Amino acid sequence: MKISTKGRYGLTIMMELASKYGDGPLSLKSIAEKxxxxxxxxxxxxxxxRNAGYVKSIRGAYGGYVLSKSPGDITTGDVIRTLxxxxxxxxxxxxxxxxxxxxxxxxxxxxxxxLDSTTLSDMINYEQDDNNSGEGSYMFYI
Numbered sequence: 541m542k543i544s545t546k547g548r549y550g551l552t553i554m555m556e557l558a559s560k561y562g563d564g565p566l567s568l569k570s571i572a573e574k575x576x577x578x579x580x581x582x583x584x585x586x587x588x589x590r591n592a593g594y595v596k597s598i599r600g601a602y603g604g605y606v607l608s609k610s611p612g613d614i615t616t617g618d619v620i621r622t623l624x625x626x627x628x629x630x631x632x633x634x635x636x637x638x639x640x641x642x643x644x645x646x647x648x649x650x651x652x653x654x655l656d657s658t659t660l661s662d663m664i665n666y667e668q669d670d671n672n673s674g675e676g677s678y679m680f681y682i
């Protein structure tokens with residue numbers, strides 16, 4: 541399973557809006573310029589996010605987009621599913637082998653668990669350190 545540019549760039553939009561939550565609208569042009577992305581492509585991605593109720597558009601000279609919910613109330617799973625569709629490594633209806641079907645279900649459920657337990661707030665407040673490297677750090681006290 542691979543997340544396409546729709547999901548990746550959509551998450552970029554949402555993280556930018558989350559980082560400015562409460563500060564007023566943010567234009568897609570500024571997001572595109574900051575992240576070196578196509579403004580036209582971001583315009584295509586914002587529509588499904590708006591239709592799903594995660595962003596609101598503000599018209600006018602100082603208009604743009606704002607999150608319609610708190611960054612802590614929108615998960616990365618919400619964003620990815622809106623732009624990519626259901627999260628599944630394979631089509632389960634075509635799998636007859638129960639062992640393989642169970643494997644695919646466990647993979648799907650674990651991916652969904654990570655995405656659904658990670659909010660936009662978590663993403664914008666993430667700080668890389670030795671404990672977040674994913675390699676399991678241990679602290680020893682003497």
